Amino acid sequence: MLKTPAPPDATKQTKPIVPYLKLGETDAPYLEGLRCSSCNAVFIGARDRCSQCFCDDLTPFQLSDTGRLYNWTIVYRNFPGIRVPFISAVVDLDGGGTVKGNLVDIEPDPGMIKFDMPVKLVYRPVDATDAEGNLYVSYFFVPAQSTGS
C-alpha cells in the first residue's frame, strides 16, 4: 500500500489533498460538507446557492467517517505513473453526503467488492509532493471490518 513519506523538514507543510479535507492541529482529520437549511441537501465543496432549492443558507458541518459503498469500478488502465489496478469508489456517508475516493485494503477483484458494503474513512499520507516539496494527506475508504490505520 502507500508508503509513508520521508520525515518533513521544517520548511515543508503537510496539506490536505482537497479543501474539504480538514486537518486540525489537534483534532483528527475529517471531511467537511455543506448542508442546506431549507431542503437538507448535502454538498461537498464551496457553492453560492443550494443546487436543489436555490436557497443561500448553507451551513458547514462535519461529515461522518462511516458509510456504505454505493458504486465502484476497478481501474486497470490509467495515465503513466499512476499505479493500477485501484478501486474507484463512490460512498454514501452515514448522515448524508456522497464522496468519491479509493477503496483500499481489499483485493481489486470484482468478486470481492459488494454494493452497500460498510466502509470507514481513514486518513493517510500520500507519497507525492508538490513542486515546493509539501506533503499531502488524503482520505481512503477501507472495509469497515478492517481496523484501517
Place this chain on the structure above:
Amino acid sequence: MTDVCIVGSDMTRFGRYPEQNVPGIGAQGALLALKDAGLSIKDIQALYCGNQLEAKAMSGQRILHLIGQTGIPVVNCANACATGATALREGWIAIKAGLYDLVLCVGVEQMGRGLLGGTAAPNGIPVEGLLGSGTMPAVFAKVGMEHARKYGTTFEQFAKVSVKNHFHSQFNPKAMYQKPAALEEVMGAEMISYPNTKLMCSVNVDGAAAVVLASAKKARELGLRSRAITIRASTLTSDPYSERDLVMHDFNACTRLAARHAYEEAALGPEDIDMVELHDCFATAEIVHYENLGLAKEGEGATLIETKATYNGGRIPVNVSGGLLSKGHPLGATGIANICEVVSHLRGEAGSRQVQGARIGLTHVVGIGSAASVHILERAYP
C-alpha cells in the same frame, strides 16, 4: 414557426488523419454536405461549427478560409460530446426564429490516442488515482455499475452491446472499423475499467460531419423537398440537480429530460421511432440509455440486447452505423454524424445497412459536465 429541414447531409470517413488539421477535415465535411444539397457556400447565410478540443481556435472561420470567405456570421460551439448536436441546434433555432432560411452546421474533431479525462488538480498534487478516477472509461463504467446495482446487469450483457455495434459497422463504409468482434473477443480484450474492456470503449478518431438546414419554404423553392428530412424535435438540456452528481456525473437525468422534451415537441412517443443512434461512448452506456430514451421499461434495458431487439432487423434498431464503439467518436463531429446516419436511412439511401421502412429516427448524445441533446427526424415526403 417554420418547419426546419435537412437538405444536405454527409460526413467524412472516420479514421486517423494526423497529416491533416481541424479546418481541413471540417472543410471536407462541409463540402460533402453542400454537394449533397447541390448548393454552394455562396448560398449559405450562417455557419454553426462544433469543435471541442480546439474550442478557442475559430475553427468555423478557418473552414471558410478553405472553402469561401463570404462574410457570413460564424458561431463556434463547444459542449463536450454534445458539441455537434449543439451547433446543429443553434442553426435550427436561427431558422425557427426566421432570421435565416439556409444555414450550414459542421461538427469536426481531430483526436489524439489514449485516455480522456482524469481529475484536474487546481492546486497541490493531481488527485487522479488517489481520490478515485475521473477518466472517461471509469466514469462510464460506474454508469453501468449503477445499473448492475439496481437490476443485476452483467459484464456479459454489456459486452453484447459491443458485439452488436461491431457487427453493424461491417456495413458502414464511413466507419473507422468495419469488422465484427465475437463475444469472447470483446470480453477477453484488455480490461480498462471494470466492466468495460478495450473493445467496449469508443474509438478516438478524426472526422467531420455536416448538414445544410433550410426552412420548409426554402427547401421547396430550391426543389429539394424530395430528399428533405424534417427536424420534428431538437432539444438540449443541462444536468438537473441529483443527489450524487458531484462525484458521479448523472447522464440519466439530463437524457431523460431531453427525451421527454423531444417526444412532447414532436407529439410522438418511443413506440413511433423506427431507428435510434444513441451515445454508446462505452458499452455500459447503451443499455442505460435504452431506458432513458423510453425504448425499454425500467430495468429491462438488458433484455433488449439479450433478445437482439436492437440489431438491424429487430424491433428497434440502435446504432446500425456501428456506433461510437466501432464507427468511432470524434467528439465534436459525433452529434452531427448520428444525424447524417439517420438521414441516410430515412431517405432510403443507406445501402446494405438500410433499416427497412424507416420513416422516423431519433438521435442522442451526452456531453460530460453535463449536456444531453435529442433530435427526432422524419422523412418530409412519404
